[in-house]
Ligand SMILES: Nc1ncnc2c1ncn2[C@@H]1O[C@H](COP(=O)(O)OP(=O)(O)OP(=O)(O)O)[C@@H](O)[C@H]1O
């Protein structure tokens with residue numbers, strides 16, 4: 001129909017001119033006092049068009065009708081377009097091609113990619129302390145999956161399970177940075193109520209509140225289909241939310257509720273973290289250290305007993321079990337966390353600026369508290385006692401601080 005519209009639009013002005021000529025000729029020939037004189041000028045037009053005036057009118061009216069129909073159709077389309085706010089570039093795609101199909105096809109094209117698994121593992125290991133086996137296994141898994149030419153599922157759906165403060169969330173962040181992919185971080189504790197949470201992630205059906213915008217997950221995957229999607233503390237989300245992810249993992253798409261659009265997940269990497277069944281999983285990974293199949297089966301059972309639905313677990317490609325940190329690794333992580341905390345106040349740690357007694361104390365306390373404690377909690381306690389000193393140090397133009405163990409706590413000594 002589009003060609004008919006544009007043809008009609010082209011000829012509508014011509015039809016208008018012809019109509020005007022007929023009307024003028026008719027008018028002059030009937031109302032002029034000097035009919036002979038005027039007839040000389042208007043006769044040619046009048047004679048040729050007079051007899052066909054109704055036919056000319058009918059053609060002109062049809063042309064206008066088709067032109068106006070096209071105009072209103074275009075207006076209606078652009079009003080209903082889900083991307084009407086994205087400007088003229090997207091409108092041009094809407095007008096000249098089928099933008100949705102174009103975008104869907106683009107998103108569904110998983111380019112095979114060969115990465116250096118050893119290099120990836122090394123850079124992950126250099127950042128995530130004490131989890132070498134997990135880093136190596138993950139790098140190998142990702143290499144294999146990225147190399148696949150045909151894929152109708154995500155690159156990977158991985159669960160990182162283990163005690164708090166052992167680097168699960170941190171590994172997901174490092175992975176995204178190493179692969180140069182955008183990290184979509186969802187704190188799943190915020191999605192503990194079923195229907196409302198689903199709306200936030202996947203959008204609202206037409207007619208419901210919020211149906212004029214996309215869900216957080218669908219919008220983000222539409223814009224960056226190759227993201228690393230971190231579903232942090234997945235066990236805290238409502239079980240219905242877990243099930244909402246099944247099509248994402250099984251069929252390679254999520255559906256945006258507001259307009260029913262399917263958004264591809266075939267280029268994404270899903271990383272789920274959990275503290276569920278920590279002790280059982282750690283015992284299992286020690287028992288079946290040399291039997292990957294049995295470890296997978298037993299770990300899946302442990303997570304099922306902890307409340308994960310079987311259909312969800314069926315779709316998990318790999319369960320990576322994080323070890324509790326031990327020995328000097330506790331001190332390494334604690335030192336790095338202290339450094340990050342000091343940096344957040346705009347200061348640096350002076351060279352050899354953390355008193356070893358502080359770290360020793362943290363190691364002892366963490367060992368005493370067991371796998372339920374993380375060095376993050378201990379650093380938070382240190383921060384509480386230092387916050388004012390750190391703010392003062394920054395205010396007085398210091399750039400570094402040294403931390404010293406003192407009776408009953410820690411003190412900060414500003415340095416230039
Ligand atoms: N293995 C590790 N290597 C390096 N840094 C770590 C490690 N574990 C923890 N950290 C530091 O501690 C911070 C908190 O760790 P992270 O959030 O990854 O813990 P988690 O395992 O996700 O814990 P939780 O189960 O409580 O969410 C990180 O930002 C990082 O600075």
Ligand SMILES: [Mg+2]
Nearest residue numbers: 168169232273
């Ligand atoms: Mg975490």
